[in-house]
Amino acid sequence: MWWLAVAMLEPVADEAPEDLxxxxxxxxxxxxxxxxxxxxxxxxxxxxxxxxxxxxxxxELQAQGVPNARIWPRLRDELDVRPVAAPPLSERQLRRIVYG
Incomplete structure (x- = not known):
């Protein structure tokens, strides 16, 4: 269902600040x-x-053939440097997001 997350990223052109x-x-x-x-x-x-x-x-990472054992630490590292800070998430929390 990862494609749903991608589809949810709709452009927000109506809100694009004209000065920017x-x-x-x-x-x-x-x-x-x-x-x-x-x-x-x-x-x-x-x-x-x-x-x-x-x-x-x-x-994306699964489609590239990356195993979950390498995905979870990578996602934690990526979330640490996101422009908008995400709360710290454990590997278990990451798995729950994906698998429910």
Whole structure:
């Protein structure tokens, strides 16, 4: 069900701050529509909850053939450096997010 977590990351273009979009256009030279999409994607990244992140990353890592024994410590390490701090999660809590 990791694909549901990915689908939940909807763009938030309606909420993209116009001053930020203008800044991106001015500093990069990319078209306004592309800048708005970039801002929307970045904002979507930052609103992803720890649970959504764990579900998405677990699915990505499993698809790459990484065994769960290596996934759990990796997810804990990744959550430690997320831009929006996630609460500390044990391996058991990570497993419960994925498997219920």
């Amino acid at each position: 979009v203008r800044h991106i256009v001015r500093t990069t030279g990319i078209p306004p529509a592309v800048a708005a999409r970039v801002v929307s994607d970045v904002m979507g990244y930052f609103v992803e909850t720890a649970e959504e992140y764990v579900l998405r990353r677990h699915g």
